[in-house]
Every structure is written in C-alpha cells, then in structure tokens.
Amino acid sequence: MRVVSEIRPWYIIMENVPGIITMKKGAVKAEICQAFIDIGYSNVSVAILESAAYGIPQIRPRTIFIANKFGMINPYPKPQLLPHQYKAIESAISDLPELTPIPEINHQWTRHSQEYMKRLAKVPPGCSLYKTYADAFKRQYLGKPSMTIKENHGGTHIHPYLNRVISAREMARLQSFPDSFIFEGSMKKAMWQIGNAVPPRLAECIGYALIPFLNKIAKVRKKEEGRRKEST
Incomplete structure (x- = not known):
C-alpha cells in the first residue's frame, strides 16, 4: 500500500489465493478493500478467476482485486474456455x-x-x-x-x-x-x-481487459490538460 500511495497508478491489480476471501470470516478481504479506499481508490472489486479458463493448462483459481480512483468499472477478462475445453x-x-x-x-x-x-x-x-x-x-x-x-x-x-x-x-x-x-x-x-x-497468460488477459479503460482515462486527461493550457 505504501508503494501504491506514492506511485498513484490509475488502476491497482492484486492477486492472492482464493481462501483470502473467507479468511477470518471475510475480515481480511474487508481490510484490504478498506485500505484501498483509504488511499483514494474508492472503487474496489474482487473476483476469483480460474486460470484454466484462459488457456493455461492448470487448475489454478486466483483471487484478483482491482481498484481505481476514477469511479470507473473494474473490468475482468471474460473466460475464453469452458471447463470441457480446458487444456x-x-x-x-x-x-x-x-x-x-x-x-x-x-x-x-x-x-x-x-x-x-x-x-x-x-x-x-x-x-x-x-x-x-x-x-x-x-x-x-x-x-x-x-x-x-x-x-x-x-x-x-x-x-x-x-x-x-x-x-x-x-x-x-x-x-x-x-x-x-x-x-x-x-x-x-x-x-x-x-x-x-501469477501465470503470465492470466496477467496478460487481465491487462488486455484494462486497456480500453486506460485509453479512455488518457483521452479525458489529455482534454483536461488542453483546456488548462487554453485558459492560461
């Protein structure tokens, strides 16, 4: 959290084991979400992604936290394979x-x-x-x-x-x-x-899901910067 609070990225992605969601009856998950909120990332989402659904030849469910500070949705990649199609x-x-x-x-x-x-x-x-x-x-x-x-x-x-x-x-x-x-x-x-x-293929899929939203933020910020220059 210290590094995030200093760098201030647009989006945060954090991975952990599925059990973290139910650890201490959900208290650990709640603490993590609150920690994101406390440093300005008000929109926090949590989901479990099955690595095998993204073409990885391994059953490896992972808890993925995504947070952003713009109030935008936190996109997760759609599964690419059904269970009977797993490699x-x-x-x-x-x-x-x-x-x-x-x-x-x-x-x-x-x-x-x-x-x-x-x-x-x-x-x-x-x-x-x-x-x-x-x-x-x-x-x-x-x-x-x-x-x-x-x-x-x-x-x-x-x-x-x-x-x-x-x-x-x-x-x-x-x-x-x-x-x-x-x-x-x-x-x-x-x-x-x-x-x-983290399986690189899974990380890649998450990254690609974020790209349209990162591009949207970049366009908005560019317009805002242009307006500031015009006003000065």
Whole structure:
C-alpha cells in the first residue's frame, strides 16, 4: 500500500489465493478493500478467476482485486474456455525430454533413488505419496489440466506417467511461461519462483481487459490538460 500511495497508478491489480476471501470470516478481504479506499481508490472489486479458463493448462483459481480512483468499472477478462475445453497437461509438456535434463532451460527435477522411484510407481493419478502433503507429490492425470502447482521442500506433483516429480521447466510451462524465460538460482529456488508466480497468460488477459479503460482515462486527461493550457 505504501508503494501504491506514492506511485498513484490509475488502476491497482492484486492477486492472492482464493481462501483470502473467507479468511477470518471475510475480515481480511474487508481490510484490504478498506485500505484501498483509504488511499483514494474508492472503487474496489474482487473476483476469483480460474486460470484454466484462459488457456493455461492448470487448475489454478486466483483471487484478483482491482481498484481505481476514477469511479470507473473494474473490468475482468471474460473466460475464453469452458471447463470441457480446458487444456490437458500433456499439451504443455509432452515434447520435453522425459529422462534427459536440460539445465539451460531449467528442465531439471529432484533426482530419486531406485527405491524411491518404486514407491512413486505405486502412486495412482490423483493420489499422493505422502498423506501430509496436500499440494505436492500427487500423481497428475493425463487428459486433464494440471493440478495447482507449488514447490514444497523440493517436491512438486508427480509426472502423469513417469516415476519422477515434474521438472522446473514443466512447472513453468504449466504456468504459461515461455521457454525463453530462464529462472536464476538453484533448482529449488527456480521451482519456488514458478510455484508462487501469477501465470503470465492470466496477467496478460487481465491487462488486455484494462486497456480500453486506460485509453479512455488518457483521452479525458489529455482534454483536461488542453483546456488548462487554453485558459492560461
């Protein structure tokens, strides 16, 4: 909020997990909205967007706050795909080498012992290797979008048919990052960056929804500036 109050952008976009809406019986959401209002952004909207509906091969619902200080509507992008049209995990990762790492593009994964791989082989789709991990070490489904990905102690979800966890690059593709986007640092740090990122494709869709309104504001401000110059 401090940065926003100093920069004063026309629109604010903030992303978080869906649970923030109901956290403390809605009090957290209310506090965030009030914080925007207190610094002059009187029009605040909140919506949950499903990333898979925008062409991202991953089920990843996200809470998106949008606020502006002009009293204009806060536009959200219309879904591009219906649930039965969501992209399957293999559409994003099937062309990557299955067993040969490519460090140059972050195509690396946690190396497993033979014993560990035998344990992975027994995990069916949708089930987890560990009962205590709800967001990692689950076998992905073929023919469906990826489950929500997240780095968890060096582990992510299990590949749909290989006995290994998915690689950092496979994670990146499931987040809609292009292969040209290289993540710096160790493999674990790369996975952490990817797992905590907003899918670029989703951010792009939100940005495009805002463009007409930003253009409208720019035109109004230009006219106002012209009138001020004429009056002086």
